[in-house]
Amino acid sequence: MSAISERRERERAQRHRLIVATARELAETEGWEAVTTRRLAERVEYSQPVLYSHFDGKDAIVAAVALDGFTELAGHLSRARQAAPDPGQSLRAVCHAYLDFATERPALYDAMFVLPTELRFASAETPPPLRACFDEFVSCFDPGDERRELSAEVIWSALHGITVLSRSGRIPVGGQEERLDFLVARFGTAENGPADLGS
């Protein structure tokens, strides 16, 4: 009973991963609109109902892909931050890495930020990988800065806005590097910022 059921559980976990990986691959090569339960089932060589024995529905599969994406993004940002030549440039490095990630993996980025998923963030159980991404931004600021979380939130918002608005052409697609420079200059360390405006 034990060895056999363990093997089955192992196989089941592997198939779980296969489904997520296949969904992601399909999305990255043909776009999310091509990711249907039928096509996905065919690709993993199982019937549709098998998908539903692993996930509550399609949204849950997208959410699983998004979670993988957050983990990857966290690593990507962390490496960029630690590779920065000096701490003063870590913010720029992390921001640059973020925009890189978004433009190089648009489908994955959509799963993480645009598509409707069942992921809940605000509540207590914020997925750790998402928190890790956020913390990479926070770490770029002086630990003594009591507004570093606020800075991180606004920086992230700006980067996300730049990503989606330029991608859809609502702002010109060119000039990303210039925007990045501008953003980092304005949001660099508080010491370089404008006069303190209280509270």
Next chain:
Amino acid sequence: MSAISERRERERAQRHRLIVATARELAETEGWEAVTTRRLAERVEYSQPVLYSHFDGKDAIVAAVALDGFTELAGHLSRARQAAPDPGQSLRAVCHAYLDFATERPALYDAMFVLPTELRFASAETPPPLRACFDEFVSCFDPGDERRELSAEVIWSALHGITVLSRSGRIPVGGQEERLDFLVARFGTAENGPADLGS
């Protein structure tokens, strides 16, 4: 021939507006996922094919709603800017108005910025209402500032990011006012900004 066909054209234009208005109302009361061609056709008391004699498809209807939204937003921002007590506070007023608009009309905002539509922005024929929205931000900066367009792009991006990330709970829903203050402080006039960082 002339009077009658004119009347028909008038009626046709009115029905066109009716479709757009109904789609918007349906979206604002029940969400865009409730806006189906069947339900919409039933609401306007015509059959489905009539919709397709006015629009190329559902996306085109969403785009029409979005275009109305851009017009409204432009007026909203313009009023806010002109009502600002002094020019130095116009940027804050416009940003505040933007966030207001986004939170008070989430469905309309989604049509304008989130949902897939066939609207093309980057090309030469950027819809005038969208350009008008953008110009409201630009107008908050000194005409002599050669980077006012860049400022407007980044400000807009940040506002959009704040809107969608807080709405989905990826950043905390509270503290919008604080983010707004922070953003405006950092992006106020260049004179108040950090030390010039070249180019």
Next chain:
DNA sequence: ACCGGATCCTAGCAGCGCTAGACATCCTGT
């Protein structure tokens, strides 16, 4: 009065997410 064209609706297609129920397969207890 009647013809011709514009207008509109009925009916249906292919595809979607999802699920009930039949079928097979394999482990377990005697």
Next chain:
DNA sequence: ACAGGATGTCTAGCGCTGCTAGGATCCGGT
């Protein structure tokens, strides 16, 4: 060794979606 039950999988189908072909109907112009 074998029956019985649990487990796992598939076939088939439901209600919905966006969209369209083809026929009926109505109405203005001659």
